[in-house]
Amino acid sequence: xxxxxxxxxxxxxxxxxxxxxxxxxxxxxxxxxxxxxxxxxxxxxxxxxxxxxxxxxxxxxxxxxxxxxxxxxxxxxxxxxxxxxxxxxxxxxxxxxxxxxxxxxxxxxxxxxxxxxxxxxxxxxxxxxxxxxxxxxxxxxxxxxxxxxxxxxxxxxxxxxxxxxxxxxxxxxxxxxxxxxxxxxxxxxxxxxxxxxxxxxxxxxxxxxxxxxxxxxxxxxxxxxxxxxxxxxxxxxxxxxxxxxxxxxxxxxxxxxxxxxxxx
Amino acid sequence: xxxxxxxxxxxxxxxxxxxxxxxxxxxxxxxxxxxxxxxxxxxxxxxxxxxxxxxxxxxxxxxxxxxxxxxxxxxxxxxxxxxxxxxxxxxxxxxxxxxxxxxxxxxxxxxxxxxxxxxxxxxxxxxxxxxxxxxxxxxxxxxxxxxxxxxxxxxxxxxxxxxxxxxxxxxxxxxxxxxxxxxxxxxxxxxxxxxxxxxxxxxxxxxxxxxxxxxxxxxxxxxxxxxxxxxxxxxxxxxxxxxxxxxxxxxxxxxxxxxxxxxxxxxxxxxxxxxxxxxxxxxxxxxxxxxxxxxxxxxxxxxxxxxxxxxxxxxxxxxxxxxxxxxxxxxxxxxxxxxxxxxxx
Numbered sequence: 001x002x003x004x005x006x007x008x009x010x011x012x013x014x015x016x017x018x019x020x021x022x023x024x025x026x027x028x029x030x031x032x033x034x035x036x037x038x039x040x041x042x043x044x045x046x047x048x049x050x051x052x053x054x055x056x057x058x059x060x061x062x063x064x065x066x067x068x069x070x071x072x073x074x075x076x077x078x079x080x081x082x083x084x085x086x087x088x089x090x091x092x093x094x095x096x097x098x099x100x101x102x103x104x105x106x107x108x109x110x111x112x113x114x115x116x117x118x119x120x121x122x123x124x125x126x127x128x129x130x131x132x133x134x135x136x137x138x139x140x141x142x143x144x145x146x147x148x149x150x151x152x153x154x155x156x157x158x159x160x161x162x163x164x165x166x167x168x169x170x171x172x173x174x175x176x177x178x179x180x181x182x183x184x185x186x187x188x189x190x191x192x193x194x195x196x197x198x199x200x201x202x203x204x205x206x207x208x209x210x211x212x213x214x215x216x217x218x219x220x221x222x223x224x225x226x227x228x229x230x231x232x233x234x235x236x237x238x239x240x241x242x243x244x245x246x247x248x249x250x251x252x253x254x255x256x257x258x259x260x261x262x263x264x
Numbered sequence: 265x266x267x268x269x270x271x272x273x274x275x276x277x278x279x280x281x282x283x284x285x286x287x288x289x290x291x292x293x294x295x296x297x298x299x300x301x302x303x304x305x306x307x308x309x310x311x312x313x314x315x316x317x318x319x320x321x322x323x324x325x326x327x328x329x330x331x332x333x334x335x336x337x338x339x340x341x342x343x344x345x346x347x348x349x350x351x352x353x354x355x356x357x358x359x360x361x362x363x364x365x366x367x368x369x370x371x372x373x374x375x376x377x378x379x380x381x382x383x384x385x386x387x388x389x390x391x392x393x394x395x396x397x398x399x400x401x402x403x404x405x406x407x408x409x410x411x412x413x414x415x416x417x418x419x420x421x422x423x424x425x426x427x428x429x430x431x432x433x434x435x436x437x438x439x440x441x442x443x444x445x446x447x448x449x450x451x452x453x454x455x456x457x458x459x460x461x462x463x464x465x466x467x468x469x470x471x472x473x474x475x476x477x478x479x480x481x482x483x484x485x486x487x488x489x490x491x492x493x494x495x496x497x498x499x500x501x502x503x504x505x506x507x508x509x510x511x512x513x514x515x516x517x518x519x520x521x522x523x524x525x526x527x528x529x530x531x532x533x534x535x536x537x538x539x540x541x542x543x544x545x546x547x548x549x550x551x552x553x554x555x556x557x558x559x560x561x562x563x564x565x566x567x568x569x570x571x572x573x574x575x576x577x578x579x580x581x582x583x584x585x586x587x588x589x590x591x592x593x594x595x596x597x598x599x600x601x602x603x604x605x606x607x608x609x
Contacts, residue, residue: 054495075497090495092488093608094555103485104496112478138290140299144608158496 003066005030005197006051006082006166011060013046020046022221023060028166028197033188035212036201037242042218044201045087048170051199052084053077078104081165085172089155093144098123100143101158126157130187149180156187167191168199173207185211205242209235219245302549303561305604309547309597310568313575320579328455330578334570335456336525339463340365341537341566343518345544346470347511349562350480351411352545354507355487355554360400360415361511361541363422365519365534368393368512370426372520373435373529382445382524389516396422397512401505419538426531435529450524459521466517471559483507488555543590544569547597549605568593 004027013021021043028034038044049055050062053074062069064080077084091100098119107115107122123139132153137146143154152172159167169188173181188198188211202208208215215238217225224245232238297304318325344361351358368389375385400418404411440446450459474480485493486503494500515534523529548565550557569590576589 052495073497074495078497084495086495090489090492092485092492092555094488095484099481099485102481103493104482104498106478106481108478113472114476114478114481116476142606142608144606 004028004063005065007061007063007066008047008050009061009063011047011050011057011062013043013050013055014058019221021050021057024218024221024223026216026223028199030165030197031192031195032213033192033198033200033211035208035215036199036218037203037205037208037215037238038218039203039242041220043221044203044218045170047218048084048086048168048199048201051077051082051168052086075104078162078164081162082168083159083162083164083166084168085152085155085159085170087170087174089151091143091151091154094142096140096142097127097137097146097154097157098139100154101126101139101161103158105162122161123157126161127153130156130160130190131183132157149176149183152176152180152184156184160191164196166197166199168201170201171203172200173202173204181207205239206235209238217242217245300558300560301604302556302558302601303564305600306547306549306558306561306564306568306597309593309600310564310571313568313593314571317571317575317579324578325575330574332455332457334567334574335460337522338566338570339457339459340518340522340525341541341544341570342463342467342563343514343521344511344537344541345548345562345566346467346559347507347514348541348545349548349550349557349559350470350474350483350507351511352550352552353474353487353554353557354483354504355490356404356411356504356507358400358411358415358508358511359538359542360396360418360422361515362534362536362538363419363426364393364396364400364512364515365522365537366426366531367396367422367519368516369519369523369529369533370430370435370531373437373523376437376440377435379439382440382443386445386449386517386520389520390513393512393514393516393519394509395512397509397515398505400512401508404508405501405504423535430531432531434531437523437527437529440524440527446524450521459525462521466514467559467563474557474559479503479506484555484557540569541566543594547594549597549601551601551605551607553607565597568597 006028008024008026011021011024011026012019024043024047026034026036026047036044036047046055050057053072053076056072062072069076069080092103095103101123102119107119109115120139127133127139130153132150134150137150143151146154156169156172169184172184176184188200191198200208200212209232213229215225215227215229215232216223217238225241314325324330344365348358348361371392372382372385372389375388376382400415403409403418404414407414448458449462450457452458474483482493482498482503483506485496485498486500490500493503518537519534522533544566545562546552546565547568548558548562550562572590572593573586576586577583
């Protein structure tokens with residue numbers, strides 16, 4: 001079997017005696033959109049932060065293209081081709097769009113002097129690429145002046161700049177208007193078409209169902225279900241399953257998608 | 265001004281339908297004003313103040329001697345004000361720089377007194393300033409201490425050390441007058457004190473560092489949203505320590521200039537600069553909450569603050585009015601900046 005783009009094996013994270021993640025296996029392959037669903041407190045955010053190198057796992061392995069990583073941190077994660085758009089978007093609101101896009105990897109020449117013109121031109125190109133243009137702002141506009149959807153655009157432009165192999169979108173459609181949500185979906189499909197992968201996190205199950213090729217349901221720190229799109233007939237099946245999980249407590253090792261296919 | 269307006273749009277940007285229209289920030293003059301609101305506001309405060317002083321006493325304010333005396337001592341403050349803009353932008357504060365000024369210039373005085381070339385003394389002072397800055401920064405950052413309190417403590421601690429060892433005795437540097445270093449760094453050319461030229465060069469360099477260098481960009485991001493900077497792979501602690509090293513270097517140079525101007529090192533060297541330097545940064549238009557600031561504004565702020573005392577006395581008021589006007593101008597400047605600058609957090 002070919003190596004997965006990114007693979008987590010038995011990843012746990014505990015804060016004191018509380019387990020946020022209790023042994024999660026997750027893989028993302030090239031060119032697929034994986035939808036990660038789960039209720040609040042299911043451990044989605046912790047999982048993303050571990051992928052992004054911001055939080056260190058208590059136990060478990062991370063493999064990039066089949067190779068186990070060591071000394072995993074935010075810079076390593078970005079070097080490995082993982083770009084994360086955090087739920088709070090991780091923007092510096094008093095800085096310009098350009099400064100946010102190139103945060104942590106400024107385009108600089110000798111001795112660290114910035115190539116400001118090149119940065120502005122690149123930012124303009126990126127913003128056009130994702131259909132994020134307006135007469136109201138320029139690459140040098142301050143992020144604090146932008147709306148929620150526009151800020152999401154800045155975060156996404158930042159994520160695609162380095163042609164990342166995996167883009168992690170944490171609740172990208174939360175608090176967005178319908179047109180803005182449609183823009184995000186359009187962008188996700190574009191990325192998939194270019195052969196890159198996306199991990200799409202959401203608690204709006206309809207949004208995730210619309211866009212993902214494969215679903216992973218996280219419940220109280222464990223993977224409760226992992227299934228392909230083809231095995232789930234309608235979004236109601238997924239919702240029913242989620243309700244079942246919520247009422248019965250999580251059932252790790254549940255046979256994958258068997259009960260789902262059977263529902264009328 | 266360093267933070268240049270973008271100028272004309274680039275060729276690839278001129279899409280036919282958009283060719284006619286330009287965003288205000290891309291218009292050369294308006295863009296320049298928009299990008300430099302804070303420092304232009306400070307300049308306005310300075311010019312209004314000087315206009316009032318000049319009307320009050322046109323004779324004194326048209327003599328060069330008045331300006332010469334200000335330009336002689338202003339550089340000492342500038343070398344502390346400019347790095348302090350970086351510190352405040354990073355979301356920290358440093359109250360220990362006066363002791364660093366005293367400590368580093370003490371090393372300078374010792375080296376010169378021992379008969380070495382003053383240039384060597386300057387290098388020794390700068391190295392001392394760097395090390396003290398690193399110690400203060402490491403204490404604040406890795407000790408997770410409040411920079412307000414920790415640097416206050418370091419100021420007393422370092423000044424105390426100087427006092428204990430020197431027992432209040434000063435060091436006179438009589439040979440300094442004939443040295444090449446003095447001629448290059450601290451003499452007068454055509455009635456202009458040379459040190460102001462060095463200070464202006466330092467301001468320009470620092471403004472470029474702030475607006476056009478990776479260091480400045482990261483300092484602003486760290487002060488704006490440290491969590492975000494961390495998530496984007498910036499070593500936040502390292503950036504924070506660096507700003508303290510920077511002010512250590514600036515304080516060392518400033519302290520050395522102050523010793524060279526007086527041909528004497530006093531154990532209290534640098535002490536009087538704490539409040540004027542702090543006031544200059546904020547009068548200059550750098551807000552207290554971090555993430556944004558202006559180096560050129562800070563320099564103009566320093567100019568404003570150092571003219572207040574001279575101006576009040578020259579305008580015919582007694583010295584008792586100095587503190588009152590100091591306070592008045594600080595408050596008015598802050599209100600002006602609050603109105604002039606948008607706040608996004």
